[in-house]
Amino acid sequence: MIRLVRAELLKLATTRLFLWLGLMILGLSAFVTSTRIASTSQLQLSGVSEQRSIVQFAAIGAIVALIVGIVDSAGEYAHGTIAHTFLVTPVRERVVGAKLIAGAIAGMLVAAFAEVVTWSIAAVWLEGKSVPFQLATRTVLDTYLGILGAGALAAVIGIGIGALFRRQTAAIVLALIWLLVGEPVLSIAGVQQYAPGHAIAAVASAGSSTSELLGFWPGLLVALAYAAVFAVAGAVAVDRSDV
Amino acid sequence: MPEQPPIEVRGLTKRYGSTVAVDDLSFSVPAGRVTGFLGPNGAGKTTTLRAVLGLVRPTAGEARVDGRPYRQLREPLRRVGAVLEADSFHPTRSGRNHLRVLALAAAIPVSRVDEVLAEVELSDAARRKVGGYSLGMRQRLSVAGALLGQPELLVLDEPANGLDPEGIRWLRDFLRAFSAGGGTVFISSHVLAEVAQLADEVVIIHHGRLVTQEPLETLIARAAGGTVVRAPEAERLLGLLAEAGIEATQVGEGELRVAATPERVGEVAAAAGIVLHELRAEGATLEEVFLALTSEGSA
Numbered sequence: 001m002i003r004l005v006r007a008e009l010l011k012l013a014t015t016r017l018f019l020w021l022g023l024m025i026l027g028l029s030a031f032v033t034s035t036r037i038a039s040t041s042q043l044q045l046s047g048v049s050e051q052r053s054i055v056q057f058a059a060i061g062a063i064v065a066l067i068v069g070i071v072d073s074a075g076e077y078a079h080g081t082i083a084h085t086f087l088v089t090p091v092r093e094r095v096v097g098a099k100l101i102a103g104a105i106a107g108m109l110v111a112a113f114a115e116v117v118t119w120s121i122a123a124v125w126l127e128g129k130s131v132p133f134q135l136a137t138r139t140v141l142d143t144y145l146g147i148l149g150a151g152a153l154a155a156v157i158g159i160g161i162g163a164l165f166r167r168q169t170a171a172i173v174l175a176l177i178w179l180l181v182g183e184p185v186l187s188i189a190g191v192q193q194y195a196p197g198h199a200i201a202a203v204a205s206a207g208s209s210t211s212e213l214l215g216f217w218p219g220l221l222v223a224l225a226y227a228a229v230f231a232v233a234g235a236v237a238v239d240r241s242d243v
Numbered sequence: 244m245p246e247q248p249p250i251e252v253r254g255l256t257k258r259y260g261s262t263v264a265v266d267d268l269s270f271s272v273p274a275g276r277v278t279g280f281l282g283p284n285g286a287g288k289t290t291t292l293r294a295v296l297g298l299v300r301p302t303a304g305e306a307r308v309d310g311r312p313y314r315q316l317r318e319p320l321r322r323v324g325a326v327l328e329a330d331s332f333h334p335t336r337s338g339r340n341h342l343r344v345l346a347l348a349a350a351i352p353v354s355r356v357d358e359v360l361a362e363v364e365l366s367d368a369a370r371r372k373v374g375g376y377s378l379g380m381r382q383r384l385s386v387a388g389a390l391l392g393q394p395e396l397l398v399l400d401e402p403a404n405g406l407d408p409e410g411i412r413w414l415r416d417f418l419r420a421f422s423a424g425g426g427t428v429f430i431s432s433h434v435l436a437e438v439a440q441l442a443d444e445v446v447i448i449h450h451g452r453l454v455t456q457e458p459l460e461t462l463i464a465r466a467a468g469g470t471v472v473r474a475p476e477a478e479r480l481l482g483l484l485a486e487a488g489i490e491a492t493q494v495g496e497g498e499l500r501v502a503a504t505p506e507r508v509g510e511v512a513a514a515a516g517i518v519l520h521e522l523r524a525e526g527a528t529l530e531e532v533f534l535a536l537t538s539e540g541s542a
Contacts, residue, residue, distance in 0.1 A: 006347055007345075007347040010344050014333075014337070084345060084388065087296060087298070088320055090313050090314040242298065243298045
């Protein structure tokens with residue numbers, strides 16, 4: 001199984017996917033982090049909770065991880081490489097298992113990259129504004145870990161979605177529409193906390209609390225439940241597919 | 244344990260909705276020979292091969308490799324090499340990385356990747372993106388992937404499709420060498436001529452059903468048997484052939500189609516001193532063989 005996970009990671013590493021998504025993270029983080037810091041007063045910025053909320057922009061890494069997951073599974077159908085994958089590993093449950101593990105690792109790597117980028121940009125800005133830097137303390141550690149977990153969960157859900165849809169562009173567009181339109185609509189009924197995007201956001205928001213989101217632990221449980229549902233549904237779809 | 248045929252298909256049926264792609268198909272591929280898998284486009288060849296390779300789930304019946312379903316093979320790449328029809332690759336991944344992924348998943352040492360790349364003469368392009376490969380290069384990459392595990396059985400689905408004459412010759416030489424080394428080859432095509440120079444045996448399907456499985460010589464004998472002859476005294480020749488008990492029909496001005504070998508027709512003409520302007524064996528097209536075989540089957 002370790003072999004298969006390594007093969008899945010090698011697949012991800014040998015295309016341009018990480019390059020483009022890395023640039024996307026770089027651009028988005030630089031823009032959002034800079035705008036926020038530039039428009040916030042020095043006094044506000046010196047508080048640890050404000051600095052934490054800035055570094056939480058790294059949670060866009062979870063959205064990118066979702067795309068990684070979708071591309072990882074739907075992309076194999078889109079490019080027809082899924083046949084090669086099944087020829088080597090005809091027991092498809094093993095393929096899905098390896099993809100989920102590799103996807104979770106890749107999702108964490110993407111989230112970690114987003115954290116490093118956001119953290120570095122924040123550090124430069126805060127230094128420039130002569131604000132004491134508080135993002136290297138243990139109190140912010142849970143935020144960093146939460147974002148890593150959110151990346152892993154989002155990638156796993158992405159793999160499930162990709163396996164269900166098998167068309168990567170359609171799957172990515174649908175997923176983003178869901179996050180941008182579907183979940184906000186749910187908030188009218190006040191049940192948005194239990195939606196997958198909000199549950200993952202709750203995980204990514206470890207250490208801070210808002211009324212919009214579930215707490216970290218309930219959020220983690222709900223997100224894990226979604227990950228399990230998408231993973232199993234994806235595995236069933238993959239097992240039944242003729243390629 | 245008794246020797247199992249490398250490929251055995253029993254009562255295989257595959258339906259897509261209301262379309263029956265493969266209909267109660269049974270045949271087996273003998274070891275150590277080249278078996279051609281023939282049928283017109285849409286006959287169900289690809290579906291059958293994909294069922295053999297565990298990619299398509301049969302509606303009924305089964306396909307076995309070495310006596311067991313492909314999905315139960317422990318190290319499938321070491322047993323079967325597959326070249327799929329219009330094989331596809333990730334466009335931004337290099338050919339070498341494509342093979343590295345397969346090798347890693349199949350626990351095959353990466354040194355083997357460079358070996359097979361050299362074997363298919365693709366070493367120079369190995370580190371380039373597959374997106375920039377020609378069709379022939381992709382086909383070679385596909386063959387390289389099939390060879391990774393040094394299998395004794397190769398399954399190829401329409402491998403000559405879209406290849407230029409040079410590519411086709413390369414493939415034919417390669418398969419000849421593989422077969423000479425004792426390997427088993429199962430190769431599909433909709434063009435009889437493509438496999439005629441390679442195959443020992445043919446399996447022919449039509450509308451998802453088995454038409455015949457027989458040695459290539461038998462098929463060729465069946466397909467041939469006709470001779471076209473052109474002679475100024477065609478009508479006299481027609482009469483002489485009839486006297487000799489040979490069936491013949493006039494098909495044009497001074498032209499006859501004769502149900503006998505060119506040798507026999509030549510002998511009859513020579514005996515009567517008839518001048519011939521043309522004498523040739525009529526090579527039946529695969530379509531004609533199909534027609535002949537399918538009408539025999541329904542009679």
